[in-house]
Amino acid sequence: MITAVDVIRTKRDGGELSTAQIDWVIDAYTKGDVADEQMSALAMAIFLNGALPREIADWTAAMIRSGITLDLAAVGKQCVDKHSTGGVGDKITLPLAPLVAAFGVAVPQLSGRGLGHTGGTLDKLESIPGFQVDLTEDRVVAQLKEIGAVICAATGDLAPADKKLYALRDITSTVESIPLIASSIMCKKIAEGADAIVLDVKVGSGAFMKDFARAKELAETMVRLGTDHGTDTRALLTDMSIPLGRTAGNALEVRESVEVLAGGGPADVVELTVALAEEMLAAAGQPDADPAAALQDGRAMDKWRAMIGAQGGDPDAPLPTARETEEVTADADGHVTEMDAYAVGVAAWRLGAGRERQGQPVQFGAGVEILKTVGEPVKAGEPVFRLHTDTPDRFAAAKESLAGRWSVGDAPVERGPIVLDRVTA
Template structure:
């Protein structure tokens, strides 16, 4: 029998927690034996003193063991998932899941909702009339067999310890701990039962990780965790100083994703979608597959229509459009040298596209449309952004957020979207 206070003291004093201590504290916290204030103290001790690879692997295993681990062996196809650490305009899951499924690979994509300046995949898809996020485990597995891709909310029985700890970290200043971030992400992904996983770790102002070296550490930790638990992993470090694509907002991002699936769309969204698809297909045993060709010839769009229809979505319905819009115009001639992703994300949130608390509603049509992005020439008075909202009173706060967020100069360096590859 262990004591929560003894476990806290061990980590507070820079010690190494044993496997038995970790198993006990996670199980006891899940059952309510360890109180929130005790787990808060332990989380802070981990943030301040770190954890080694063995401790992180044990912590992850204990969180997986707190719930069920899905068995996808009956799907009859290789399974591979993608996880992004989140950013502004990051709609990649929408075109990516059906694109990979078009090659006969099953994509089990358990996704979340937006909070603050980062958008949520489920919020985006719920702007499609009829589409539903909540599926039973049986429905989830059935959709993996046919049509081959499913995007839905995680069930309550997957890593329930993580659900409790995630909420606690958010209010105790311990979100930034790499051991806790890595174990949180990977416990859910491993419990999901996928054979392989590709990680998109964002770096920059609009990302959770602002520093490239910290992002690399996180990616390396997660790849090691996957390998330790029998899930093959690779990771890409990708730029999030500038918003991804031309939109930030729910229905706006669905529309942009449809452009990509139709063989068009913004170059950066296409580049990252194809790069991640190649990583996923290689892990699924299809290294010679050509995802760019499947975007061009309509196979990915066919898979999208099947995926959305299978979850009740009306693929032919018109998407919601916000009734009010307003433009942000350039103050001088030149080239867009910088567009702060964080500011654009917060502006979209203030317009109604995001939420401050998980219980808040979101507006399907609200958000920011990017008319001129980094590297493009603009004239004084020309529109840079178009703001969309249901409530005109939100324009003032959005504009204030965007003050100083865009620099116009003489030239700019070419954006390096994919910064590094890790694993494999």
């Protein structure tokens, strides 16, 4: 007979959990037969003592089995999913999904909302008037067949054990565990039923993983999990030491994404969008596809407009704008030499673009506009940031988060590469 106390004791003492123990504890916790305090103790034991690859694979499989899996066979196309570990200004999903769909590949993007300093894809899209994120499985399949791209909320029936466990980890300081992070991400991605998964693992101050070695370990763990479950999985490690693009905030990022789809936009956003599209298309059997061309010739924009319209949005409607703006200016002539991504994310959050806890509303027009980024010249008195909010009493706190976290120097600097490494099975 397996008991919660025995499972906790095994991992507390550095032992290896059996497949039967893992299956039992995930099932019992999902049903409510294992108490939160017992699962908290087990999560802390895993946090402190780690887990072997076989344990992580079993844990992931058990969480997948706690709910439904989507059947995308009816779509009739190769289905490729993408997941980002989150960062500041990371709006890549928005241009990426219609770009890949322009090549006849289906992109089922089941996304989430923002919490803390990283923005949520659903919050960004809901700034588009009329856009609907809650879709039935039948509607997801139908839209993938017709248009090839959908970005919507994940159903609560997908890996419910993970949803319950994630909320517990968030309040017990057990989030930063590679086995638990990897299984949490991959159980949902695998349950979505895609043929392939491309992971964007962020590294740097604005990312969940600040350290390259730990980020690579996470990427390798997730790639192994996907591969072991029969899903072609690959990962890019990408730079998040400075913000991605020129905006952090919901409607601001949508506007920038549309610029990319129109053949313009910031060079770093275009570069990463194309790099991830190339990986997704290669996984779908199109290694010679040219996604950069589809941004220039309007094919990606056509898919974007079709996707927004299919989900009730108006692609031509004006996006929300904040009622108030203030600028942060340079004190001296020179070049911007540093810009801490985390500080910019916190500033956007404090302006109202994010939330402190689940369920809070966000200000769609709030955020930070980056007028001068790393490597660019600036003159004393010239604005570097433009802050947007509906509530001007938020400006002081946003400015406080930026103070001392960016700098101007005499010598110009070059930004390093966006893609730092690639991990495959």
